[in-house]
Amino acid sequence: MSEIEKLIQELCPEGVPFKKLGEIGSFIRGNGLQKKDFTNSGFPCIHYGQIHTYYNLAATKTISFTSEELGKKLKHAQKGDLIIATTSEDVDGCCKAIVWLGDKEVAISGDAYIYRHNQNPKFISYIFQTERFLKYKRTVATGTKVVRVSGNSMSNFEIPVPPLEVQQKIVEILDNFTSLTAELEAELEARKRQYEYYRNLLLTFNPVANGAVTGGEQQIGDGFTPPIKSLNIKYLSLGEMGTFIRGKYLQKRDFVNSGYPCIHYGQLYTYYGTSADKTISFVSQEVAEKSSIASKNDLLITLTSENEDDVCKPLAWLGEEDIAVSGHMVIYKHNQNPKYLSYLLQSEQFFIDKRKIAHGTKVIEVKPDNLAKIVVPIPPLDEQERIVAILDSFETLVNDLTAGLPAEIEARRKQYEYYRNKLLTFKKIA
Numbered sequence: 001m002s003e004i005e006k007l008i009q010e011l012c013p014e015g016v017p018f019k020k021l022g023e024i025g026s027f028i029r030g031n032g033l034q035k036k037d038f039t040n041s042g043f044p045c046i047h048y049g050q051i052h053t054y055y056n057l058a059a060t061k062t063i064s065f066t067s068e069e070l071g072k073k074l075k076h077a078q079k080g081d082l083i084i085a086t087t088s089e090d091v092d093g094c095c096k097a098i099v100w101l102g103d104k105e106v107a108i109s110g111d112a113y114i115y116r117h118n119q120n121p122k123f124i125s126y127i128f129q130t131e132r133f134l135k136y137k138r139t140v141a142t143g144t145k146v147v148r149v150s151g152n153s154m155s156n157f158e159i160p161v162p163p164l165e166v167q168q169k170i171v172e173i174l175d176n177f178t179s180l181t182a183e184l185e186a187e188l189e190a191r192k193r194q195y196e197y198y199r200n201l202l203l204t205f206n207p208v209a210n211g212a213v214t215g216g217e218q219q220i221g222d223g224f225t226p227p228i229k230s231l232n233i234k235y236l237s238l239g240e241m242g243t244f245i246r247g248k249y250l251q252k253r254d255f256v257n258s259g260y261p262c263i264h265y266g267q268l269y270t271y272y273g274t275s276a277d278k279t280i281s282f283v284s285q286e287v288a289e290k291s292s293i294a295s296k297n298d299l300l301i302t303l304t305s306e307n308e309d310d311v312c313k314p315l316a317w318l319g320e321e322d323i324a325v326s327g328h329m330v331i332y333k334h335n336q337n338p339k340y341l342s343y344l345l346q347s348e349q350f351f352i353d354k355r356k357i358a359h360g361t362k363v364i365e366v367k368p369d370n371l372a373k374i375v376v377p378i379p380p381l382d383e384q385e386r387i388v389a390i391l392d393s394f395e396t397l398v399n400d401l402t403a404g405l406p407a408e409i410e411a412r413r414k415q416y417e418y419y420r421n422k423l424l425t426f427k428k429i430a
Helices: 003-011 048-053 069-073 121-127 129-141 151-153 164-202 264-270 285-290 340-343 348-357 380-400 404-423
Strands: 019-020 025-029 045-046 064-066 080-086 096-100 106-109 112-117 158-160 234-237 242-246 261-265 281-283 292-294 301-302 314-317 323-325 330-333 375-378
Touching: 003 164, 025 151, 025 164, 045 069, 048 080, 048 096, 048 112, 064 069, 080 121, 096 121, 112 121, 112 151, 121 129, 121 164, 164 348, 164 380, 164 404, 261 264, 261 285, 264 301, 292 330, 301 340, 314 340, 340 375, 340 380
Parallel strands: 045 106, 261 323
Antiparallel strands: 019 158, 025 112, 045 064, 080 096, 080 112, 234 375, 242 330, 261 281, 292 323, 301 314, 301 330
């Protein structure tokens, strides 16, 4: 029997009471604060949007402040209160809750609620993450573009209320899980920065006196040491060494369960990495015949995005089958190593170059004619292959969902979710 089971057996052998959140606490709606009210210093404050983008389970300090004058007029969270974002773009994001553990009171914006209670605050916050609460949210949420859950709806949700000693022990166990996951995520972030650094290093070639150039000569971590070698690098525009074919016709509504393999431009942002040899979507033969077709070793490049950093996202197609390709991207046909080009289009220098030709505000676009003018370094094919082999190892470590750190993090998250739901499931007292 585990320590938590012994504690439950000792303190609540017959089960625990279930009470509505409104019975054990009160909901106070935030007011007034907007992002335009932020100041460099003053009264600490939290805007509901920051709960989605910045804060995790608990916080002791804020990243934002407002004037003392405005801060005093707003609703305040106290130490131990939950701060809950009650609007989101989807139901899953609604009611994300953080625990305020700072010694000072903090001002709260509208579209957020303060939940004041006498239970363990982290215990309540973990309850807000459970599958049971998610199911409840789906029954009471309103809205389409903006999804909302009211304070009254939250107050009617029943939760188990075990003794505080049991709550504390559960919090300690779950805190340990979240801490381990956070450590892995921090390591992954550090590895990503390392990967980006070496990718830029390997794809930067410095001229030498005799007109040749040398590849990166610094030692690379994890056992990778690129050999020092003089190379005859060609600097060619994309238009000089290949041709662009615009995608066309295919749309997401054309997807079928099986048929002709296809890629929609939006999937390059949400699903695919540097290369792929299989598609996740298919269309009918009729739709494929009206679309543009990419073949093995072609490079797919997006032409539109919501921001200039994402536009021109590349994907090297390595599958044996031809695929149908949608509009808003181009098929680039060439005679280079396709993965080398895909890595090259993710480099810092290419980001600098594409920003010069990107245009638009809400939707950022790049025209193929301008893309064709970008000049890139082209080493011999054996050097391209060597660079790809090194970067593939980093790519697997930081981006592969079936191996490396992402896979380990995903496994930890599933383990955490399992134990969280298990630990927060109680026998209801008669």
